[in-house]
Amino acid sequence: AQKITQTQPGMFVQEKEAVTLDCTYDTSxxxxxxxxYKQPSSGEMIFLIYQGSYDQQNATEGRYSLNFQKARKSxxxxxxxxxxxxxxxxxxxxxxxxxxxxxxxxSGTKLNVKP
Amino acid sequence: GAGVSQSPSNKVTEKGKDxxxxxxxxxxxxxxxxxxxxxxxxxxxxxxxQGNSAPDKSGLPSDRFSAERTGxxxxxxxxxxxxxxxxxxxxxxxxxxxxxxxxxxxxGPGTRLLVL
Numbered sequence: 607a608q609k610i611t612q613t614q615p616g617m618f619v620q621e622k623e624a625v626t627l628d629c630t631y632d633t634s635x636x637x638x639x640x641x642x643y644k645q646p647s648s649g650e651m652i653f654l655i656y657q658g659s660y661d662q663q664n665a666t667e668g669r670y671s672l673n674f675q676k677a678r679k680s681x682x683x684x685x686x687x688x689x690x691x692x693x694x695x696x697x698x699x700x701x702x703x704x705x706x707x708x709x710x711x712x713s714g715t716k717l718n719v720k721p
Numbered sequence: 722g723a724g725v726s727q728s729p730s731n732k733v734t735e736k737g738k739d740x741x742x743x744x745x746x747x748x749x750x751x752x753x754x755x756x757x758x759x760x761x762x763x764x765x766x767x768x769x770x771q772g773n774s775a776p777d778k779s780g781l782p783s784d785r786f787s788a789e790r791t792g793x794x795x796x797x798x799x800x801x802x803x804x805x806x807x808x809x810x811x812x813x814x815x816x817x818x819x820x821x822x823x824x825x826x827x828x829g830p831g832t833r834l835l836v837l
Contacts, residue, residue, distance in 0.1 A: 639823045649810055651764075651828035658823050697763065701824075707777055709754070709826055713763040 612712035629698030637703035640681040645695040725829035746815030
């Protein structure tokens, strides 16, 4: 089974609107971390936001927030007030406490922000 | 401070030649990862180093691939007898500690390898 599933290969959003990128995960470890990375066309992977499995509140970092629904095993990334510079690939990743040397990445979602 | 650096940024080689890719992790980071990313694809784990422990080589696709990490810092990924299917972006990442699921990886800019 896939550890991380991103079901949206591509998404479009109008500039200044909010967009949600979906991510579901699969683990039996009660302790894990969830991460989102942005990969612009330049290729570098940029760490955006982290959510711990025991965190009671959804993580936020500026315009990024993580909609964490533990029972559903989903960790969707919400980008508010989209900007043209948000156009990029976005990857969801997970790290399990029992196997912390491995990061599991999803297949990514290509976000295009339209002016 | 300085991030993860990789060199060369681009490498074009002929099929059958050997290549070496270099990664300088963030100072103080004990964990180092190599990934491969084919065009438009996700990340494929290759190898993981943690301090002086034996590396996790479970992701290396064949025995033509090897990696070493000298002095717990700089790492070199070597591909012998390159094939056209080795063409990809090779990404290196480092992480400050091992025993927490809360710690992120920080990536370098990657090396774009093209095998002709």
